[in-house]
Structure formats: C-alpha cells, structure tokens
Amino acid sequence: MKILVCISHVPDTTAKIQFTANGAALDPAGVQFVINPYDEFGLTKALQLKETHGGSVTVITYGDASVEATLRKALAIGADDAVRLDGVPTDALQVASELAAHIQGAGYDLIICGQESIDYNGGIVPGALAALLDLPFVNACIGLDVTGSSANLLREIDGGKEEVAASLPLVIGGKKGLVEESELRIPNMRGIMTARTKPLAVTALTGAAAATAAVSFAKPAPKAAVQLIDPSNLDELVRRLHEEAKVI
Numbered sequence: 080m081k082i083l084v085c086i087s088h089v090p091d092t093t094a095k096i097q098f099t100a101n102g103a104a105l106d107p108a109g110v111q112f113v114i115n116p117y118d119e120f121g122l123t124k125a126l127q128l129k130e131t132h133g134g135s136v137t138v139i140t141y142g143d144a145s146v147e148a149t150l151r152k153a154l155a156i157g158a159d160d161a162v163r164l165d166g167v168p169t170d171a172l173q174v175a176s177e178l179a180a181h182i183q184g185a186g187y188d189l190i191i192c193g194q195e196s197i198d199y200n201g202g203i204v205p206g207a208l209a210a211l212l213d214l215p216f217v218n219a220c221i222g223l224d225v226t227g228s229s230a231n232l233l234r235e236i237d238g239g240k241e242e243v244a245a246s247l248p249l250v251i252g253g254k255k256g257l258v259e260e261s262e263l264r265i266p267n268m269r270g271i272m273t274a275r276t277k278p279l280a281v282t283a284l285t286g287a288a289a290a291t292a293a294v295s296f297a298k299p300a301p302k303a304a305v306q307l308i309d310p311s312n313l314d315e316l317v318r319r320l321h322e323e324a325k326v327i
C-alpha cells in the first residue's frame with residue numbers, strides 16, 4: 080500500500096506566540112516547531128499499516144526550508160521518504176491545491192491528513208484536497224482498517240461514533256484514536272542516523288493562488304489577576320460572586 084501523510088509544521092503548544100510588528104504574520108523567532116499532533120497520530124497509523132500490508136510511507140509538507148527539520152523527524156520516526164513543496168503557503172486552499180497537484184497521478188492508495196492544524200486551525204485542507212482530487216473523504220477519523228481496496232473507518236461524531244466503509248484511494252482527516260498516545264514512536268538514535276540519508280525531495284510549486292490573506296492577528300485579552308479571599312470571610316466571597324462576577 081502506498082501511503083502519503085500530509086504534515087503541518089506547527090509551533091509547539093508551549094511556545095510563546097508573538098506577531099510581527101504589523102500583526103499580520105507569526106514571528107517564528109525563538110519558536111520551537113513540531114509535527115502537528117493530529118499528523119503524528121496519522122503517521123503512526125501509516126507505519127502500522129505498512130507493517131501489516133507492506134508498501135511505503137511518504138511524508139509531505141508545503142513550506143520553506145525551515146520545515147525540513149520536521150520532515151527529518153518524521154523520517155526518523157519511520158517514514159521512507161519525504162517531499163517538501165518549496166514555498167511559504169498563505170492559506171488552506173493554496174496548500175490543498177499544491178498538495179493535489181503533487182498527488183494527482185502519483186498512485187497513492189491512502190492520503191492521511193490531520194483533522195486540523197493546531198496553528199491556523201482551519202480544518203480546511205483535508206476536505207478541499209479530497210474535493211480537488213475527486214476522492215472519498217472521511218474526517219474526524221478515530222479508527223482505520225484496510226482490507227484489499229476497502230477501508231473500514233470509525234469517526235467521532237457528537238456524542239458517539241460512526242462506522243464508515245469506503246474504497247481506496249481515500250483521503251482521511253485523523254485524530255487521536257487512530258492510534259493511542261502510548262503507540263506514538265519516539266525517534267531512536269538509529270532512526271535519527273538513517274533519517275539523514277533518506278530521500279527528501281524538494282519540488283517546485285505549480286503557482287496555485289491563495290484565496291484569502293490574513294490582515295492581522297490579535298491575542299486574547301490577558302486574564303484578570305486571581306483574587307484571594309480569606310476562607311473565614313464567606314460573606315465577602317458571596318458579595319463578590321454576586322456583585323462583581325455576577326454568577327449568583
């Protein structure tokens with residue numbers, strides 16, 4: 080089975096986010112970038128499927144040279160080869176269009192995306208990609224089994240789960256549940272060494288245009304300071320909850 084895992088290169092969840100002077104772009108200075116967590120579940124699932132069915136696992140990111148460390152980490156975890164679509168994307172439709180142009184005719188049986196990226200949180204790329212490729216799409220995937228050219232999937236839905244059948248080739252948007260956190264693979268020394276020599280192809284873009292442009296970003300207002308009230312002064316606590324917080 081030929082599997083492609085689309086990887087979004089995102090700031091670590093603990094990173095302190097700053098924007099450039101005009102507030103229109105993320106300032107990457109001092110930010111640690113990682114594989115989008117949803118994509119890490121997808122990559123692990125892809126490696127498990129390869130171990131069961133044979134085949135190959137390719138990882139792909141649309142980004143500038145700074146994303147190569149993230150791709151090398153995916154190679155160290157176990158992917159066979161990597162592709163970097165060379166450029167700086169500015170919106171989700173542009174990402175989906177460039178990914179689709181690369182995927183078209185390349186013979187992938189399964190294209191695994193994350194449900195959403197934890198930076199721009201668009202949740203657009205996987206569905207747009209499936210539409211551009213005219214392939215079936217299953218989002219919020221928490222389980223996947225493949226038999227021959229058929230896939231059996233489990234989706235998370237509001238208050239429950241849905242079992243879905245689809246045929247390959249297929250695009251999915253995955254999340255935790257595809258594999259459990261305990262199954263995620265930490266690159267070992269051998270993996271890190273072999274990742275250095277695995278193929279990482281840098282491919283030119285087709286020139287897909289972005290449909291939107293970020294004008295400015297703003298952080299949420301800082302939270303108010305915690306107010307400590309003496310445990311013996313319950314009347315004061317009730318007064319503040321009533322008059323200031325207005326919750327009782």
Ligand SMILES: Cc1cc2nc3c(=O)[nH]c(=O)nc-3n(C[C@H](O)[C@H](O)[C@H](O)COP(=O)(O)OP(=O)(O)OC[C@H]3O[C@@H](n4cnc5c(N)ncnc54)[C@H](O)[C@@H]3O)c2cc1C
Nearest residue numbers: 085140141142169171192193195196199200201202203204
């Ligand atoms: C250096 C750099 C600078 C960027 N600057 C901007 C910017 O200023 N504005 C902006 O909107 N975006 C920017 N991006 C792109 C951004 O990271 C996202 O790729 C894009 O905006 C789509 O985000 P989304 O939240 O809609 O993705 P979602 O649809 O939420 O992502 C879902 C899934 O789609 C796949 N996917 C998403 N993005 C990519 C990708 N780039 N390559 C491969 N697979 C992907 C992953 O599987 C991901 O889990 C930048 C990226 C890089 C590398």
